[in-house]
Amino acid sequence: MKKEKKATINPINRGFLSVIGDDRRQSISIPLFAIILSILAGAIVILLFGKNPITAFVSFLQGSGIIPKPEYAAKKSILTDFMSMMNSLTPMIFAALAVAVALKTGLFNIGVSGQMLVAGFIATITVGYSHLPPAIAMPLVLVIGVLCGGAAGAFIGWLKHRFNINEVVTSIMLNYIFQYVISYFINSYYVNPVSRQSNPITAGRLTLVDVPAFGLKMDIPLAFLLTIPIAILVLFLLNRTRLGYExxxxxxxxxxxxxxxxxxxxxxxTSMAISGALAGLAGVTLYLGYYNSIMPRTLTAVGFDSIAVCLLGNMHPIGILFSSLLITIISKGSNYMSSIMNIPQEIAQVITGLILLFSACGAYIRYKVAQAREELSDLKLKAEQKIDGEGGEKA
Amino acid sequence: MDEYVVEMRHITKRFPGIVANDDVSISVKKGEIFALLGENGAGKSTLMSMLFGMYEPDEGEILIRGEKVHITSPAHATQLNIGMVHQHFKLVENYTITENIVLGQEPRARILGFLPAVDIKGSDKKISELSKRYGLEVDPRKKIEDINVSTRQRVEILKMLYREAEILIFDEPTAVLTPQEIDFLLDIIRGLRDSGKTIILITHKLEEIKNVADRCAVLCRGKLVGVMDVASTSTKAMANMMVGREVSFTTDKKPANFGKEVLNVEGLTVKNQDGLTVVKNVSFSIKKGEIFAIAGVSGNGQTEVADAISGLLPSSSGKILLDGKDITAMSVRERTLTGISYIPEDRQAVGLVLDFSLSDNLALKKYFKEPFCKKGVLQEEAFDENGKKLIEEYDIRSGQGITTTVRSMSGGNQQKAIIAREIELSSELMIFVQPTRGLDIGAIENIHKQILAQRDEGRAILLISLELDEIIGLADTIGVIYNGEMLNMAPAETLTAIQVGEYMMGVKAV
Structure with a gap:
């Protein structure tokens, strides 16, 4: 009785195996599987609103400049949408790399947002309010970002080393300290009475805004050019250098x-300094690129979203390039999606949340695959034995 | 039929790539001590894990008290009055002994007549009674984090007894204990049998079986080799059966040929992390071609001596000279480069990075030097080459060669990898701490040969071991450490095992 029950493998498991059975491809196939599951789950949520999920997903892509919208305002096109998406993609990549460096070396940097703020603030008041020519100001902003973020990270690392204080605690506490100290300085010295944010910067903005090109007006995030080389550099540092090995x-x-x-x-x-330096890059590309001012008393969500983006990218620098792109497309496209579908914009966060939830199940999926494979090989073995046995009897 | 309380018939269990148990049948009588003997990886633990419901067998059936059962979980096994003490204890560190024991089966009480709560006071009482009845004295109110290993083991045993287990499985219970603690445990096991419990003892130590067991089943590579009566079988016959070939208990040792002095330790004093002085004014020296062994009961400061020489622990006073150079103030790395190889006591927590590949682990002491590292960049080919060479030379077995994750390797092969790596450093001084702990006879033999070969090549060797037989068999000079002090030092041939044992217990004061 029992044998017969076991003789067929569950077809779902069999499908599972053929799609994501290959060990070597699992680092890609499992996140992809998680994304597909979450798109399906997201579709159900959209259906509950009584809307067509396919139109909704298409509008995400339209909103972030991946596929064309039916109509554009003057001086706008798919290219402007795309560049604007790239503009917010840039700090996300750096922030996720910062989290990855820490996680790969056994540390959890939950203070990326705080480190971004320090780097952004100091770069703003030193270079941002100066009148240096762009060719000097822009590199200077990057250097200051790296140094300030790195110093903040190193401080957290030093506290851990010297006093054995958990880095999670110190980085959360420093988040608050940075947030309130900096907002004190902004409100006292640099506040713009109209916007209630810090005064807009006058030099060193890393994104060129409203540049006339091809008859359009678009934003050009110059720092994006750095993302891919830096991701490769991080990969090289972790996998191929003596420092990374240590x-x-x-x-x-x-x-x-x-x-x-x-x-x-x-x-x-050193680990925390490198992580902080990357967070610093994220900070200057956000506050002196995507924005040109700092809102007092708020920490950016980028630093926290980046933890999830990093995990979705399997903590791998190249994986992070893709996971950042995906999450940015969803968040950037949500505005347009919301306006044409009449669905709350927050649905984008629901989908992002689902992606992360499912990708957190990666270990479980891997386990299920291993289990299904074991069952299959058992079956094969039994089938072979059966054939052998029968052959023997006949002979 | 029902004289057998446990019967496992034709059990087969496969894991990906290996057959852990192949058509194994055993029957255990009520009220006996039944031993399962086998090398590491012979399938003993797997077989018992199935009896305890942690895995289900692929084929075969299990009968408890004559009834066929499918044991689906440890909870189910507990219902069937089966209990197991695992090799690695499963206790909640910051709970008291009582809380750990009643966990999952807490007696209820009602505060003020209606609020449900766990009856801790009543449990405390019950536990002390239980512990007195079986001679397992513990203080039920102590927290697990404050008690030592052997007391923790008693807690595990009490946990089974509290759940009214009749069939008690012990998985390598003596691996973590000192010699006296082992004797005490074996007494307890005998006492449990005399009060009517059935005991299954998993072990690879022959003396223990000879000492307590009534019958013994030998497993080799997943297959049952035989079941025998312990009283009428010699230890040697059991050993041969277990390994599947002839085992020689004596190591061939060439006469010693001492050279110049390599290590000189003068007045070494070491404090541990809690600030207690654990090594007190210890002095000794080791010459080329000499095996200097430190004997002692666990926890008397011997590991700290090794850690201080290798630089892992700072020494608070005294001097350490290596080849005439003062290394007392040097870092671990500098000492390694000056000429120290160190095989640490805890191979998994200290000696290896378990999630790294075998080739990475085999380069752990050299990765920063050419040809492994050029201008800060690692040279993969050098890692691969080094890995392949050592695997070949030292017969390190692993699933996927140099790319194998070390965590997936057996303990014996992990140790082989460490020893290969440390020997390749060609250091003047080699420190071995508990080099054969937890290994099977085949692996022990191999490691003893390696140690002697290094000595014959003219290295100075510091051997620290809890196994008296190992020390007597290998050492040229023996020092006995007791309570942080070196009590006696003498050439090995002038001491008998009994004398060394007496010093170890601190019986003979200087």
Missing amino acids: LKIVGLNKSAAKYSGINVGRSVV
Whole structure:
């Protein structure tokens, strides 16, 4: 009885296996699987609103400049939408890379938003309010961003090394400290009475705004050019350099790191400094690129979303390029989607949340696949034995 | 038929790539101590995990008290009065002993007559009674984090007894204990049998089986080799059966040939992390071609001596000279480069990065040097080449060669990898701490041969072990450490095992 029941493998499992059974491709196939599941689940939510999910998903893509809208305002086209999407993509990539460097080395940098704010603020008051020519101001902004973010990160690392304070606690606390101290300075010295934000910067903006080109007016995020080289650099640092090897050992096993002669304290500080430096890049590309001012008393959501983006990208720098793109398309397209579909814009966050929820199930999916594979190989083995047995009897 | 309380018939269990149990049948009588003997990876733990409901067998059937059962979970096994003490204890660190024992089956009380609560006071009482009845004295109100390993084990045993287990499975219970604690545990096990419990003991230590077991089943590579009566079988016969070939208990040792002095430790004093002085004014020296062994009961400061020499722990006073150079103030890395190889006590927590590949682990002490690293960039080919060479030379077995994740390898092969890596450093001084702990006879033999070969090549060797047989078998000079002090140092041939044992217990004061 029992044998017969086991003799057929569940067709769902069989399908599972043929799609994501390959171990080597699982790092890509499992996130993709999670994305498909969440799009399906998102479609159900949209259906509950009584709207057509396909039109909704198309409008996400239209809103972020991936496919053309039916009509455009003057001086606007698919290209302007696309460039605007790239503009908000840039800080997301840097922020997610910051989270990835920390996670890969056994640390959790939840203070990316705070580090972004410090870098953005200091770059704003030093270079942003100056009248330096762009060729000097822009590189200077980047350097200041890297240094300030790196210093904030290194400080967190040093606290962990010196006083053994968990980096999660210090980075959350520093988030508050940065947020309120900086808003004090903005409100006291740099506030714009109309917008209630800091005064707009006058030099060093990393995004060129309303540039006339091809008869259009578009934003050109210059710092985007840096994202791909820096992602590759991070990949190289982690996988191919002595420093990356040491940082990863410290992250995986501190005792073994000490045993092999690595200076554990210095490594923790270095990891957090690199992570903070990347967060600093995210900060300057957000506050001196996408925006040109700082809203006091708020931390940007980019720093927190980036944790999820990083996990969706499997903590892999190249994976992060794609996961950032996906999440940015959804959030950037939500405006347009909402206006034409008459669905609340927050649905975009629901879908983003679903993607992350399903991608967090990656380990479970991997386990299910392994289980299905084991069942299949068992069946094969039994089938072979059966044939052997029968053959033997006949002979 | 019903004289057998447990019967496992034709059990087969496959995992991807291996057959862990292949048509194994055993029957255990009520009220006996039944031992399962086998090398690491022979399938003992898998077989018992199926009895305890952690896996289900692919083929075969299990009968408990003559009735056929499908044990689907540990909770189900508990209902059937089966209990298991795992090799790695499963306790909640910041709960008290009582809380851990009643967890899942808490007696209820009503505060003020209606508020439901766990009856901790009543449980405390019940636990102390239970512990007295079986001679397992514990203080039920102590927290797990405050008690030592052997007491934790008692808590695990009490947990089974509290759940009224009649069939008790012990998975390698002595691996973590000191010699006296082992004797004590074996007494407890005997006592449990005498009070009518059935005991299944998983082990690869022959003396223990000889000591307590009534019958013994030998597993080898997943297959049952035989079941025998312990009283009428010699240890040697059991060992041969277990390994599947002839085992020699004596190691061939060439006469010693000492050279110049390599290590000189003068007045070493070490404090541990809690600030307690654990090594007190210890002095000794080791020459080329000499195996200097430190014997002692666990926790008497011997690991700290090794950690201080290798630089993992700072020494608070004293001097360490390597080849005449003062290394007392050097970092771990500098000491490694000056000439120290170190095989640490805890191979998984200290000696290896378990989630790294085998080739990465085999380069753990050299990755920063050419040819592994040029201008800060790692050279993959050098890692691969080094890995392949060591796997070949030291017969390190793994699923996917150099790309295998070390976590998936067996303990014996993990240790082989560490030893290969450390020998390849060609250091003047090699420190071995508990090099054969938890390994099976075949692997132990191999490691003993390696240690002797290194000695014959003229290295100075510091061996720290809890196994007296190992020390007597290998050492040229023996030092006994007791309570952080070096009690006695003498050439090995002038000491008998009994004398060393007496010093270890601190019986003979200086």
